[in-house]
Amino acid sequence: MNPFPESDTDNCEKMVACFRDLKPEELTLISSGKTELTYLAGETLFKQGAFSTHVLLVMDGLVKVYLQAGRDKQLNLQLAKPGDFLAFASVFGETVHTTSAIALTDTQVCMIDKENMRQLLMNNAEFAMRITSRNFRDERQLLTVIGNITYKQMRGKLASALLYLSGYEFSGQEVFPHLSRQDIANFASIATESTIKFLKEFERDGIIVLEGKDITILDRSELEKTERLG
The missing domain is CATH 1.10.10.10 (Winged helix-like DNA-binding domain superfamily/Winged helix DNA-binding domain)
Incomplete structure (x- = not known):
């Protein structure tokens, strides 16, 4: 895992459509607590049970999100792509990761302070609705996984x-x-x-x-x- 040189990547908030209508002060809020990193293919972004401190925004690459169900058993839940948020539950008080995530390709990630994200969601209802719409797609995929296993x-x-x-x-x-x-x-x-x-x-x-x-x-x-x- 290596920090990106600042000149090698645009700011996170300029790379995702859901940030496009934010006010300058809101962009400053998001920027004030972010870190841009790259993970090489095969590296772990976060691990189930570890402390969750940031919201992760995938800027480039593919990330496999999975549930570890025993020493040798994994259940793959989601394939995250550019524009997807990970570990979003931390915004709502979840203190540990409930899943694990691993980079399938070299992956660029923006780590956003969860408190700054929470403040933005509380103050900007339109932005909150856009984020909710994105997260609904992930919820729908989880329901599909449950239905497949069950039926x-x-x-x-x-x-x-x-x-x-x-x-x-x-x-x-x-x-x-x-x-x-x-x-x-x-x-x-x-x-x-x-x-x-x-x-x-x-x-x-x-x-x-x-x-x-x-x-x-x-x-x-x-x-x-x-x-x-x-």
Whole structure:
């Protein structure tokens, strides 16, 4: 983890649409307690159970957010991309991280003082609504994860994970080359061996194409059907 030289990156608040309408004094408030850092691929941004002191804004790169459910068991919850906030619960009094996050690619992050963020949310209702809208998308993904675990068979779980990881919000991002088969299995909450088996079945059925670690979706409607029936 290395601090970015100041000349190498624009200010955090200038890089995300939700900051675009802030007043100069509000931008100054956010800037006064921020630190800009880079994490190399494979480095941990924060760990489940550690103290949560800042809100993290992803400026560049991809970050895997997961729940550690035992020594050898992970449940992948979210793939964060530029413009996403992490550890936002700290603004509302959560003192420790409830999840862990690891950089899948070299990742630029802006760490914002949680008290400054809380003050901004309390004083600017329009900004608070924009942030709430962003966080609702993450909540919806968590509900999908819960529903998959509870109700779906393995094929449906994997189909749901593939649809999420290839969704429109990741357009322009190369996601699958940065994910191992175990990572995909952890997004689907199934065994790695089952993931490999069903990926080959999906390819045989003409739904996807496998090329090394990369996965190309050929028939999204069929994948959606598998998700519904799963």
